[in-house]
Amino acid sequence: MELYQQYIQELQTALDQLPWVAIKHMVDVLHRARLANRQVFIVGNGGSASTASHMACDLGKNTAMPGWPRFRVMALTDNMATFSALANDYGYENVFAEQLRNFLRPRDVLIAISTSGNSENVLQAVKLANERDAVTIGWTGNEGGRLAPMVDISIAVRGRCIEQIEDIHLILEHMATVALLRAIRTDIAAAPEADDRFDPGAIVGDNGGGLANMNMAVAA
Secondary structure, eight states, rough: OOHHHHHHHHHHHHHHHHHHHHHHHHHHHHHHHHHOEEEEEESTTTTTHHHHHHHHHHIIIIITTSOOOOOOEEEEOOOHHHHHHHHHHHHHGGGGGGHHHHHHHHOOEEEEEOOOSSSSHHHHHHHHHTTTTTTTEEEEEEOOOTTTTGEEEEHHHHOOOOHHHHHHHHHHHHHHHHHHHHHHHHHHHOOOOSSSSHHHHHHHHOOGGGGGGGGHHHHH
């Protein structure tokens, strides 16, 4: 039992050290992206590819509210025909960047997940996103690797155990999903007359409108 208890204790320590300000900033950015009809892209390898797919599913489905904008979200891990063709013809390091070239526009959002922070295909995707004036968010581990200084918002899980880093990345995506659903509910409460005539400008003004409660949404 000692091994299992140690694993949980280390996991709790890493959770306690999460950069909460950066997490709140990320949720704010994603909420605004949804209201502004921006595209959200998510990338990662291995277990992080699974987290990318999971997050795209949760953001696309679990935050939907009638009459309000839905997330335009895509995990670039999910089209194996495209993924393998790009790897075969352009190299594995380009499987994400080449997909982004077809879709990415200024102020879209890229969430880049890499436990080491050094996955070359993830870094290439972030490089392209920065060149195209997209908003970049990096989820990584330990000190953040090469990824952390490249992104606008860096969320590094403090720890060297890949399994624990991946555990917490999945917790992060679930926290973000819950917070983003709550953000829409907060906006509805602030503007109960809103319906299919929804106007983002009426909610997201200079003070962020319903985003005033986002800190509570993430911390809950």
